[in-house]
Amino acid sequence: MGSKVYTYEGEQLTVRYDVKRCIHAAECVSGLPHVFDPNKSPWVEPDNANADALATVIMQCPTGALHFDRKDGGDFEDDSSSNIVTIQADGPLYIRGGIEVVDQDGTVLLNDTRIALCRCGLSKNKPFCDNSHLEGFVDEGRLGEGGVKVGEKEGRLSITLSKNGPLLLEGPITFVSANGGEQRQGVRAALCRCGSSQN
Ligand code: SF4
């Protein structure tokens, strides 16, 4: 679980960019092309937009590669919204909310609001997606049968990385299929991260 974080200082806001978590979904570039321009160096110019607009676009980065620190007293990112797992067709799980990733001994590895987790088994930077699914992983991203414990729970989503096994999710969760047509809610689930599940 590697990281390589670059920071870009602006007058009102500092942008943090973890290159190892960027899978080039390009929400940043299309959202604010004058701030995020991969053809320039540095590729991030935080002062080319107002801080609120920049924070809004950064929060759309699905992988958590981008984060920000406000210097102007503006709002920080809220991690109290609902926890949503959206399956990407032929790709990772995009997860948003208040998220804690722990190893199977219970050691907290990460707290975040947005992550993209590998579900093909091929990533070299597990548990994160690193685009290795482009090597040929095919799955339309539907919700399988059963597997989600229904119940009442509030708060953050805990994701345990079981050794040589699935992602164990606990907390209030909404699952959304890749086409958006299926949704399910629950409080516990085990999700495949090797790419071999038939469900
Ligand atoms: S939105 Fe995030 S994952 Fe996508 S290109 Fe920008 S930094 Fe990378």
Ligand code: FES
């Ligand atoms: S889902 Fe992207 S590398 Fe596995």
